[in-house]
Amino acid sequence: MGRRVDEFLAGCRDEAPLQLGVIPFGMLYGIGALAVGMPVWLAQLTSMLVFAGAAQLVIVQMLGAAAGALPIGLTAVLLNLRHMLYSASVAEHVRHLPRRWRVLLAYLLTDEAYAVAILRYARPAGPGPDLRHWYFLGCGLTLWGCWQLSTALGIAFGARIPPEWDIDFAVPLTFIALLTLLVKERAGQAAALVAALAVLALAALPYRLGLVLAIVLGLLAGAAVARRGEARR
Amino acid sequence: MSTLALVAMLAAVGALTFLFRYAMIGLFAGRTLPRWLHSLCRHIAPASFAALAASELFIHAGEVAFALAAPKPWAALVAAVVAWRTGNVLATIAVGMAALYLFKAVL
Incomplete structure (x- = not known):
């Protein structure tokens, strides 16, 4: 029992510093969700059902722009497709676990939990049976708890923030900040540029369907540039 | 958008997000992600x-x-x-x- 608790607590401890970056996002989501008219219970429930920061911020922004349910859902789903990469990456480490463990760890598989847990899997399991999934669980639950708590904090504060403060402008600012961190290579830059230009060119399409199409065009541009780069090498 | 439509959309997004996360661990365990999907995801x-x-x-x-x-x-x-x-x-x-x-x- 002792080693399980040790692994679990080590996961919690190593995940903790990342919460400095997570908590403002959760609060921003909570504030934004109320600002675009989401009921309090649904704003919190979404943090449990979707449990993906970027997608939840996207949903809030698109609700604010009066987009239709289908374009919002499609955009959020497209954005979350990247979790398949994480799923593929941890698959070999959790394959031996019973199904209930795999379901639980899959639910907790977010960007930040993946980033910490995969580093533990890069280190040896230690003597005896492999208990590194307890470490993974510690990472995932720490993040989950902080996400729910920061959502609740955002909801509590959000009701008191006057609309003329334009607090929802922090959402596109977040996207700009993440964009500059993400686009370091040619293919990513092409994906971003094509998507941004396409969204303006397709602005007249109803229900913000132009946004979904623009993201798809950006993806294709990124993949094309990446393939050309590979061919050259 | 009605609250009902919003709840349905959010539930669908949540369900699909879980399926993506579970995909390679559970649904297609033992298989690898196709190269084209890997490239698009990035x-x-x-x-x-x-x-x-x-x-x-x-x-x-x-x-x-x-x-x-x-x-x-x-x-x-x-x-x-x-x-x-x-x-x-x-x-x-x-x-x-x-x-x-x-x-x-x-x-």
């Missing part, structure tokens, strides 16, 4: 964030609008410079919000 975040930022800044009620007196694009430009120079998300948000209040006061 560019999802930059494409989405760029499209969302552009649409927030320049599209109003379904029409593209470039106005020199609009405060948000200018504030975003200042924020982008901060993001590029510092790589710090919180600093970008703080300076961007301050710039928005400033431009709203002077433009």
